[in-house]
Amino acid sequence: MPDLSTRQKVAVVTGASSGIGFQVSKQLAQLGWKVYGCARRVELIKPLEQLGVVPIQLDITSTEEVKKFKELLQSQLPDGKLDVLYNNAGQSCTLPAFDVTDAQVEQCFAVNVFAPIRLTRELQEFLINAKGTILFTGSLAGLAPFPFSSVYCSTKAAIHQFARALHLELKGFGIRVINVITGGVATDIADKRPVPSGSKFDFPVALQSFENRKKMAEKNKPLSAERYAKKVIGDILSSRDPIDVYRGTYSTILSTVVQYFPGWFVEFVLTVKFKLGPIFNYQRKKYGDDVDLHLE
Structure with a gap:
């Protein structure tokens, strides 16, 4: 990457109003970078302006707004160079698969999959000019079949594969692509929606398991967003070219x-972790199967 002594490095960070995005923007700015911090709530980014962060109000799901942001960068980027695009913004979706509405599915995919693909495509020339780095905030949910997270898991699995294919495609341009597979981090992304009334999971033991799933990160000693960001910035500044890096608790x-x-072992671990056995037994009895799995 270009030397800071000759040109100030530039980064675009989405989801910069809180958590990982806020800390990455802050720490890059402290290193002398110019950072475009993008979010819908720019008032939360304004405290970072004195460090060199430029707050950008941006709905990453809007093609029109992304194109306008591209025009802004064309007018402001030195030599048309963007050193880092950090596709960090994310949308949680913690609900039983049977209860997720079309609108909720579309919103989750719009933020977690379509938006990073769109931004990567629209900002490609700036990244090529700088031989820059593209990062994606992946998740363990893209690898593990966490219960009550089928849609979220699907979006993260999709963006993992996009990042990995992109890593291969962009080698000839000198662009690095880093997929940050994220474990527990202390952020406010947790879904707060309840199980809908009338759901086939609307009974006591299932509701308890569901609440435990929503609080999974906070109950498992999550890494602070500050420490997480420090590790990822180390990945950015490194000359290494990994496909995946693993950051966050577990x-x-x-x-x-x-x-x-094997898959059966992973399912067993998750069944025990989230106390799914009583749920399975209740549902088997209710829906006509008298087999008792004894997975307490």
């Missing part, structure tokens, strides 16, 4: 379990 160990152990 990111390495759980990824290893999912990748190297």
Whole structure:
């Protein structure tokens, strides 16, 4: 990457109003970078302006707004160079698969999949000019079949594969692509929606398991967003060209379990972790199957 002594480095960070995006924007700015911090709520980014962060109100799901942002960059980027595009913004979706509406599915995919693909495509020339780095905030949910997260897991699996294919495609341009597979991090992304009334999971033991799933990150000693950002910035500044990096609580160990152990074992671990056995027993009895799995 170009030397800071000759040109100020530039980054675009989405989801910059809180959590990971806020900390990455802050820490890059402290290193002397010019950072375009993008979010819908720019008032939360304004405290970082004195460090060199430019707050950009941007709905990443809007093609029109992304194109206008591209025009802004064309007028402001030195030599048309963008050193880092950090596709960090994310949308949670923690609901039983039977209860997710079309609108909720579309919103989750719009933020987690379509928007990063769109931004990567629209800002390609700036990244080529700088031989820059593109990052994606992936998730363990893209590897592990977490219960009550089928849609979110699907979006993260999709963006993982997009990032990996992109890593291969862009080698000839000198662009690095880093897929940050993220474990527990102390952010406010957790879904707060309840199980809908009338759901086939609307009974006591299922509701308890559902609440435990929503609080999974906060109950498992999550890494602070500040420490997470520091590690990822180390990845940005490194000359290494990894495909995947693992950051956040349990990111390495759980990824290893999912990748190297058989599916039945992964399901067993998740069944015990989220106390799904009583749910299965209740549903089997209610829906006509008298088999008792004894998975307490």
